[in-house]
Amino acid sequence: MRPLTAMTIGGSDSSAGAGIQADLKSFTALGIHGTTVLTSITVQNTQTVKKIIPTPLKNIKNQIETVMEDIPIKHVKTGLLYQPSIAKIVSNATKKYNWKLIIDPVLTATSGDALASTNLTKEIKKALLPHSTIITPNIPEAEALTESSISTVNDMRQAAKTIHQMGTENVIVKGGHLQDEQAVDILYDGKTFTELSLPRIPYKKAHGSGCTFSALLTGYLAKGCPIQSTFTQSKYALWNMINNGYHVGKGSDVLQITAQTIKDAPQQFPSSAHITTWLHLSEFLNKIIEKLPVSFTPEVGCNIGYAIPEAKTIQDICALNGRIVRSASRIQRCGSLRFGTSKHIASIILAMMKTYPDHRCAMNIKYNIENLSLIKKTPYSFSSFNRTNEPEDVSSTMDWGTQTAIKKAETCPDFIYDTGGIGKEPMIRIIGTNPKNVYEKLSMIISLQKQG
Template structure:
């Protein structure tokens, strides 16, 4: 097995939320082998930075030199460099080995404690930024680098141009410090601005989010992602890591670097994100209570369509479905648009009759389950695969339309008793994932009290 190698030149965070610890976890998340050169050792927790030990310049130099003698480095990032002496040593080594880094100009910790001294900015702008591939700055850092005040997106774009004029190939300014329910990061490549927007996650301090973002960008660059794509994907990953973060100490929350986090797909507009997030939350609610007896052999899919959806790529579903593992329901795969074929076809057909019926989920067929549905007051519709016309383009589309036409409306349940090589199936339909969840919960509770 061969892996790409990424180097982080940064400080050590004893709480493991930021610094090289966050960088290594980010590289590992991407399947990239991470190596490090430690610039400072900090004594910090989720509440404060108590002490900073600056690693001697000769040791920092030796770490980088030793790594370059052995590894073919595919990408490099810098984090906490602390002062002008470290900046000088790092810049010299990177130039010597022809490595253009992603520069995260770390100046202050999430706790508000300073992670750099007064001479740091001048040295960074003179020696390292001009040689960098990309600078990833938050708003306060961008203010320092561009020597200006930033209060809105127009200021962000001006600051990005000013920092670009210092010499980097790309400038990314993160918008988390600006006001608003949406957070927009702006990437400037010297010709155009690229905007990446996702909803703000309230009540999160997200210790280590800046380190993680720059490390993910670096890791993605190491595996061949173009810079614009690397930033887009990294932002989506960080959003999920923050969203599914937790609070291990008494201070700031930290990111969840687990590979099980659900990453939002590349979003073209806000409605897509809303649909994805509602479905994600519904799936997470479903898994703990879904009886494995209701999971069919082919697995369960759960979908939610955009308003006015007309094609499969307008429907968000589970790429790998929900499967049975021992006595638990297990999610296998990510949520994405176009991931479902059969259940998506059912929803699209239902929406052609009733545009409000945008969600559905399939469960195992059983006469007992149908009786439970009837007893609960659910409306039922069905189709017989044996009656499908030979010229039908889709069994699910034809069957759903047939069931709706026979009932005269879109029922809560559409089922079929299968055919040779085709598993019988029950589908639960609803206006949205929460509506479907409510119906499934009632069915599960009544079927397995």
């Protein structure tokens, strides 16, 4: 079966965080075969752009023609065009091949360095916008296109309207430059505004986020997704890529552009509390997996859950929709963080919160005499329940067991265990106020184990 295809027309980033390198990673992560037309070579790293070397115009035309005579491509995105003459070439090709054109109007790098020559903005408006499916300006780019100042979300809406009147089918104005706590992006299709808001991720300055976002849009459209879901999925995937970004140099972070990062990206959140809860649990999940020894992993696997404040139902609790499991001598995660996915861990947390509302996080680990003895060496409190004492009319063993253990304890238990039953593996649960608190308790007993 022939794979889906897309094309990126843009510049090469020698640090591989942006440009066609980021585009190809994004296409691949979505299962799209990406083709490239190189408009320029940039001499750059994560800190600065030192030089831009444009590709000769004849070579740009030849790249397009050679790819198109062999590979069927409908969805094309542009990135760094650099000069007006390249925009004209893309415009002519768009009309010739009837492309669905996604424009990322690259004018400056994350570092602040200029990535466009004189009159490129004018040529984008004249030659590309009337033939485009989407354009994705950030605020400085939208200001350049509209020749207006943008300092509020309402200004973003007006800019989207103005740009739409230039001929494109859809406009996405990205609001990251507003510096509010929430990063707001606005989609305008000529009739309706759709706004997506996600919290700004602290201490993250993401290199290549604009390239990656437009490449994700291109990939989802190539897969046949409608514009609304394309916008939503791309926004959440990018947010998770920024959240999992990493340092390779001394400057901006590089995004974690992988199929797994897309898979793990959150779905739409019903409230800001759900967003914050997901973000905090996501932050510590990988730390827990890295630290967790095989000897602490039960046969049924581990899970961890975290509730929003004043949680009432399983839908208010975020947990893995799989488990943390043993694979030979390794620990690996199966599944992604989702709300309403684990009745088992949710029942423990909801039962805890009835008595101790601030204890909103729980994780299960393997029960054995050795692990229990480690817990008893800590300053933490512990309690237990016996499954054989469970009344027949109980609908949830975890709810009953947790409440029973709470009643037995003189104070809020940090650990709750049971010794199992017929067909039921014995288990220890770590209870905490948040994922960091659970991580600290887990770390202490692991440290004691290493000490012997």
